[in-house]
Amino acid sequence: METENSEKYKIPLPYDIVDIHTHFFPHRMFKAVWRFFEEHSWRINYKDTPEALATRLRNFGVSHFTILNYLHKPGIRDSLAEWTRDFAERTPGAIPFGSLLAGEPGNLAAAAKWFTEWGFRGLKTQPLVSRKPINDPSLYPVYELMAGQEKWFIVHAGTAPYPNEFTDLKFLEYLLKDFPGLNTILAHMGGFDFDRALQMMEEFPNLHLDTTMIFVETYVFDAAYPLPIERLLPFEDRIHFGSDYPNIPYNYSEAINGILRAGFSESFMKKLFRENTAGILN
Numbered sequence: 018m019e020t021e022n023s024e025k026y027k028i029p030l031p032y033d034i035v036d037i038h039t040h041f042f043p044h045r046m047f048k049a050v051w052r053f054f055e056e057h058s059w060r061i062n063y064k065d066t067p068e069a070l071a072t073r074l075r076n077f078g079v080s081h082f083t084i085l086n087y088l089h090k091p092g093i094r095d096s097l098a099e100w101t102r103d104f105a106e107r108t109p110g111a112i113p114f115g116s117l118l119a120g121e122p123g124n125l126a127a128a129a130k131w132f133t134e135w136g137f138r139g140l141k142t143q144p145l146v147s148r149k150p151i152n153d154p155s156l157y158p159v160y161e162l163m164a165g166q167e168k169w170f171i172v173h174a175g176t177a178p179y180p181n182e183f184t185d186l187k188f189l190e191y192l193l194k195d196f197p198g199l200n201t202i203l204a205h206m207g208g209f210d211f212d213r214a215l216q217m218m219e220e221f222p223n224l225h226l227d228t229t230m231i232f233v234e235t236y237v238f239d240a241a242y243p244l245p246i247e248r249l250l251p252f253e254d255r256i257h258f259g260s261d262y263p264n265i266p267y268n269y270s271e272a273i274n275g276i277l278r279a280g281f282s283e284s285f286m287k288k289l290f291r292e293n294t295a296g297i298l299n
């Protein structure tokens with residue numbers, strides 16, 4: 018296995034992959050995020066400038082990846098979005114996403130500008146950090162806008178790695194009942210509520226899953242997906258490879274190898290690693 022800082026690692030697949038779930042912050046914020054992680058959750062395998070982290074990812078064989086960040090307090094929405102826009106412009110392969118905090122004034126106007134002028138592909142929300150319900154009524158005009166423009170909403174929901182009062186899948190269910198046309202990606206395959214997440218996949222055709230931190234051997238998530246993988250086959254067009262890079266306590270290769278070990282067919286994996294996500298990120 019390569020060392021965690023190896024520049025030589027190349028993804029063992031005959032095509033470049035697309036990663037739907039990668040985090041990028043301004044370096045100073047990144048350092049604060051990492052400090053928090055290492056004090057409360059897990060050590061971070063990859064710590065470097067955002068530019069160097071993006072270069073390393075491309076060198077692995079990742080052609081496109083998302084810029085996901087999130088807000089932990091009001092008042093930083095616009096400056097963080099400007100950084101995201103500028104970073105995307107100077108970083109080949111980086112696809113920008115914005116983040117909103119429910120209840121902040123100006124959310125709708127900000128999102129409209131990001132989508133129509135700045136090319137943001139969607140929004141990311143992290144209720145573990147923002148501590149707001151995703152179906153807060155103040156965000157409904159934003160969801161309406163997103164559904165109309167075919168934007169993507171990447172949501173962390175479920176009890177993994179730990180729950181709070183805002184992470185229950187029921188909030189996503191309420192939201193999708195109100196906005197069945199909202200393209201949504203449920204991170205971590207809905208972990209640890211895997212069974213419920215698959216039931217929701219049946220009910221909501223615009224709901225997708227990402228594989229972030231699932232199938233990996235780590236103390237954070239259990240390596241073994243607890244359901245038979247056959248249950249995923251009907252959703253072969255709606256499952257996306259994601260990693261949580263760089264905020265992971267193991268090598269990037271493990272995110273790939275875990276899926277290679279799971280027993281999917283070549284064609285399923287090509288969709289998961291590349292085609293499904295290339296399709297939605299254009």
Ligand SMILES: [Zn+2]
Pocket residue numbers: 038040261
């Ligand atoms: Zn994440």
